[in-house]
Amino acid sequence: MSEPATTNHPIMDPRFAPTFPNAALVELRNPQLRKNVAHATDVIQSKRNRLVAEKTDWLRLRSSASAIRAHVLEHLGTYLEQFEARCTAAGGTVHWAADAAEARSIILEILREEQAKQVIKIKTMTSAEIQLNPALEAAGVEVFETDLAEIILQLGDDEPSHIVVPALHLNRSQVREVFARRMGRSDLTDDPQALTEAARTYLRPKFLNVPVAISGANFLIAETGGVAVVESEGNGRMCLTLPRTMITLAGIEKVLPRFQDLEVMLQVLARSATGERMNPYTSLWTGVTPGDGPQNFHVVLLDNGRSSILGRNTERQTLKCIRCGACMNTCPVYRQTGGHAYGSVYPGPIGAILTPQLMHMKHAQSLPYASSLCGACYEVCPVKINIPEVLIELRAQVVDQERKETARVYDPMYLGMRIANGIFASARRFRAAQRLGRMALAPFTGKDGWIHSLPALGARWTMTRDLRGLPKQSFREWWDAREREAK
């Protein structure tokens, strides 16, 4: 793995990434990025909203999609074993990887057996999660991303900022600059048509000659042992069809009970992800088919923290996610910062709950706070993940962790909280604090009753907003005075 200190792209490894507020500050000062992100999320959102509105049974589809995913998680072990048995019977080989390192070594071992020096890849966020590309390159394997956005990122030494449209933070002239430089095509214009054509020409020979492909999976079908990949460009179909060997890396939560469940999932996925009634291509294959497509097929089932998420009641719903990205398009925080600030391949609201959990709450603890808890993500989620509920649960866990740290004993926030705890525990102390507060704040309170500027720590509040001054009388004081007058 490359050292984060020496890379010139954003750090997307939650173990080394800066905290969200620090990373966000950098992104917020980049007007071009904010313009690009706002444009892209606006376009997808409005298309999504229009197509959801036309679907009269949307809420019922959403309920079913949620119920199917919840049911899978309840019976995950059984469905995974079923998938394994059926996929194996159809000629596939199923591997189990407890963590990222094991998944990488399984894939490297397959490539060694295949004596493959090159691989083509379909966009898979799971492979980014396990940092597969650097590991492949370190082992001397040349990696060719084939999704247009992934090519842009790979050639530009950049990182994904969205799970569906990973290069949405770049505009056409930035893409043109990358292609011209890395493909040696100074003739290119910044017309998206020309840029797309350049990618087609660049990849065509790779599709026909590279012996091994690596994909993710949108769905694994327990009933049949089949795998479904949902895409737009056809690069997925190329990778699934032309090489002699195919490796699919999938999180253990990706399984669906039956083939027929796709009738729900495909209807909600495309609408939520790209605002289309259906994405251009969906491929479904089962093991190995003689005379059609790769004759060696491997599935790597990845745990990497998922089974521990499964064991927690509130957090379990995180695993219902079908990676549509609707939550990020609608999130008022993501729409300002873009994806890189999250320091994870999973940005936005779903990333804010998934990333720290995949890190066993040992890293990315600032992410559960990267939200205003407005609930927009829950509203658009096609599988009804109550993201705000999980965010609050994770915040509580972060606080519980921090409270135990000796370094936090004199942290102003925790000190303040302990003092507040003592004050609120007694009416006498509370009244004394009110009187003290009134006296202390009086010099800062303007004639209009507002505090416009405070010194020291208080300035962190007043530098961006005013504070209402304390009233001259508390409710209890007013009530007591009223009683006295009545007598």
Add this chain to the structure above:
Amino acid sequence: MSAHLSSRQSILDRIRVAVRSNDQQLTSDYAQIERQYVRIGKMEDQARIALLIERLREYDAEVVETSIEGLPAIIEAQLSSSGGRTFAAPDGLPAEWLSGEFVWKLDSQTSDVDLEGADGVMTAAFCGIADSGTIVLHHSATEGRRALTLLPDWHLCVLRSSQVVETLPEYFDRCPLAPTLATFVSGPSATADIEMTRIKGVHGPRFLHVILVRDHDAVTGL
């Protein structure tokens, strides 16, 4: 390898500790999943076909309608209009579809690299879904292997009106057994990765032509 085997066991053990799943209840739990969404459409035959055509055209696909008798002539006209000479085809298509005016490369006799040299491809299909403008291929003898409808830049697909359903669930009702291979095609290959501008034709066929054959009367008349 033994390390991987033990990972299998440890992952399954962790899952079983996390959720106490009761396999006896699996089938009944599954049956209880609520499915109140629209399964079967209400459209008449004509409206359903019209909707499919409208949706396909929204995806920039070309659509022409014909009768069973008119099919060979329409096929020839479509092939001619493409400007190509060499076309790929699955082995199981009716002989009268393969006009002698053109050079045909049959699926079983054509390598992937040879397919690259074809000007286009003609296939049948398993199903058309009006609601989303989707054509489903099951890669049978009349649809060909997957590479066949992928490498050539121009795809002519012959769909019978009796194969057209209104909703996606209706397609699943037409599959008594799950297909081992399926490709759902909704318009030509496309991307919106650069500034959300929809660009037609990245890697898959850039041109999708659909011939809709009216065989409904023939079928219902039986």
